[in-house]
Amino acid sequence: MLKVQNLTKLFEKNRAVSGATFDVARGELICLLGPSGCGKSTLLRMIAGLALPDAGRIDIDGKDVTEAQANRRPTAMVFQSHALWNHMTVAQNVAFGLRVQGLPKPEIAEKVAAALTLVGLDGFARRRPAELSGGQAQRVALARCLVVEPKVLLMDEPFSALDAHLRANLREELKALQRRLRLTTIFVTHDQEEAMELADRIVVMHAGRIEQIGRPGDLYLEPQTLTVARFIGQMNEATVTLKAGRADWLGQPVALPAPDGPVTLLCRPEDLQRDRAGIDVRVTRVIDLGPMIRVTVATDEGAALTWVCGREGQPQTGAPLTLRPSRLLAYRDGQRLGTAAPVANRIMAERV
Amino acid sequence: MTSDANPAGRSGAVRTMHLKENLAGLALVAAPLGLLLVLILLPTVSMVWNTFQVPVEGGTVTGIARYQAFFADSYSVANLRYTLIWTLISCVTALAISLGISLYLRFSEGRIATMIHALSLFPLFVPAIIISYALVRFLGPNGLLQLLLEQVGITGYRTPYLTPIGPFIGFVWENIPLPVLVITAGLSQVSDHAIEAARDLGAGAWRILFEILLPQVHRSLLIAFALIFLGVIGAYTVPYLLGPPAPEMMGVFMQRTLGNLQRPDEAQVQAVILMVLSSIVGGFYIATMLRGEVGRK
Known part of the structure; x- marks a missing residue:
């Protein structure tokens, strides 16, 4: 349906978007996710025709629209600031495109x-x-776009100025509407929760480049770059030295079949488990999030870790614990190296 | 504790405070209001009243004979018509040029746009008499324009100096800066997204101009129109120096009636007629401003 190939946009000499390539299938909802200034809105504006690319190509329904003006493209865009025309009524706003x-x-x-x-x-x-x-x-801004029956609906952080509760409701409604009408949609957001909830696939962007494209679950479980791993969800991170396939992560020996050298190991808070054969830590803060408890702990060397647990067995601040990572994602030079597995060392095995 | 127990006492204290604030506000506006009353309103009322005093044997009677005389005199009516027509033509032209410049400034940035902005404001700092003399030297017979045209072989130049076109050029030149400021401010209130949303829905440049931009800046346009109209209708220097000897703009006509012909009573009638015309546009300006205030509230 929509094909974006090697799209590049320069602002003065800076690359706002660099070599963006992805496809959107008919009826699919894609989220462009990334921090402020990563180029996601610029990419969307190029698809809308509101900014012209310096290189690359955009095809909609097999037709090259790279050079076409915004008013000659089968797209419609919902802006963050709704951009309704104040001198017109709601009906006149919606009728404009028609x-x-x-x-x-x-x-x-x-x-x-x-x-x-x-x-x-x-x-x-x-x-x-x-x-x-x-x-x-x-909603009026959305109706104004839907009424012209665009081939691709573009949404530039449309809910970011609204309060959290309303935002959640509108997300639900939008998803239901998008599924019902089988709307091909590109949704820009910096809110990963919003992207995870809405998207069929997420395009994660950083510094003008696409870091990874994937389904929400895949991005969470298998982030392919260090940037994506750090951006999606929470991580406990430490850079260690790998020697002969072994390294020490905050006192926890781990195995990783990879060449020697520095490696960054990340562990999700929920991948830490209470285990007597684990790292000795002390609880520094307990945050009750309702359905779960977020616990900040410190190792003997002073490194801080985040752990989440259920309401049962909630620890007290200052209490000693032993935590063991079950799965660690390994990165070198920002790229995924593999998955490190914890191994039992002699002292810990004896303790058990 | 005392005030909680005595709500009546508390509301009394609040009333006293409000009264003090009101008095302080009145004291602040008293001086300009007094000046307005003594130096402008009183002389105006007295002059208007005077124009309705018709001399008869043994005194005066109240009537409209002086106005009847004005409208019975074809030369006076021609001057009034000439003033109105050229004021409107100048207004529309200056407004159109200002709108063009403002639109350019709204959608352009960079050094050239800054330069054009500065140039468009330049006439604001040049007195009318300087503009008039400059135009005489430039447009007048044997002026710079004629010499330049002759240099490139174009002869038969007919100068607009001492024709209605002369003051028209002067008025337009003089009345660009303020409308540009007012319209640019109005256009800056229309967000980029509002324009992009229209483009995105297929609208071309003209549709965006007429259906999105102009309706949203119509108040700025009305204010700009009123400012130009009020400036031009009562102008003296530009039409006196650049305009034809007859017909005359009302400002020049009034000055000649008062100074050369020594007929202050007739000059007063001309002034009141001009004041009525200005008041219509002035009232329109104030109504537009008030509508904006109410809208904001």
């Missing part, structure tokens, strides 16, 4: 009413944007 297409008035009225129903805004047609809440304004 009037541009030159549709007859009765057909426009019919389609506008249907679009407003779709986003749950029946009875709002005569209101002005100033009379709407943030969530309602964003």
Whole structure:
């Protein structure tokens, strides 16, 4: 449906987007995820035609649209600031794209009413944007795009200015609507929770480059670069020296079949388990998150680790613990090296 | 504790505080308000009243005879018509040019845009008399323009000096800066995303201009129009130096009636008519401003 090949955008001499390549299938929802300034919005704007690329190619439905102006592309974009026109009513805002297409008035009225129903805004047609809440304004912006039946719907952090509860509700509604209408959608966000919840696949970006493309679960479990590993979810990180396939991670011996040299080992908080044959730590902070408890611990050498556990067996601040990593992701030069496995050393085996 | 136990006493204290604040506010505006009253309103009311005093044998009677005389005099009416027509033409032209410059400045950045912005504001710092003399030297007979044209073989130049086009050029030149400031400020309120959303939905440049930009800056345009109109309709220097001897703009006509012809009563009638015309546009300006204030609230 949408094919982006080697797309590059320079701002002065800086590469805002560098060699971006990915495909979006019909009816798929892709999230462009990354920190502020990583180039995700610029990439979206190039797909919309609001910015022209310095190199690369964009195809929509097999047609090259790389050089096409925004008003000649079969895309529609929802902006972060909803960008409604304050001098028009809700209905006039939604009807704008149809009037541009030159549709007859009765057909426009019919389609506008249907679009407003779709986003749950029946009875709002005569209101002005100033009379709407943030969530309602964003629904109008969505209706304004849906009504022109774009081949690709583009959304640039549309919910980021809304409060958390409303954001969660709108995400649910958007996902349901997107599935029902089989809308091909590209959604830009810096919120990984939002991306995990919405996306069929996530494109993780950093410093203008695509770091990894994958399903949400795969990105979480098998991040291919150190940047993705650090960006998605929480990690306990330490750089160690690997010698003859063995290394010591904060006192825990681990095995990794890889050439000798420095290696960064990361462990998810939920991959730490209480085990007598583990690392000696002391609890420094206990945070009750409701469904789970997040515990910060310190090793004897002073390294801080994060561990999550259930409500049962919740430790007290200052209590000694032994924690053992069950799985460690290994990286060298920012790229995935493999998965390190903990091995029992003599002292620990004796303790057990 | 005492105030909690005595709500009536507390509300009394609040009332006293509000009264003090109001009095302080009134004291602050008293001086300018007093000046306005004594130096502007009183003389105006007295002058307007005077124009309705018609001399008869043994005294005066109240009536509109002076106005009837003004409108019965074809030369006066021609001057009024000439003033109105050229004021409107100048307004529309200056507004169109200012809008063009403002649109350019809204969508451009860089050194050239900064230079154009500075140039468009330049006339603000040049007095009307200097502009007028400069235009005489440039556009007048044997002026720079004529010499340049003759250098490239174009002869038969007809100068706009002492024709209605002369003051028109002066008015337009003089009335670019303020509208540019007002319209640029209005356009800066329209977000880039609002324009991009229209482009994204297929709108071309003209549709964006007429359906997105202009409706959102219509208040700035009305204010700019009022500012130009009020400046041009009562202008004296530019039409006096660049305009034809007849018909005359009302400002020049009034000065000649008062100074050369020594007929202050007739000059007063002309002034009141001009004031009424200005008041219509002024009222329109104030209504637009107030609508904006109410809208913001």
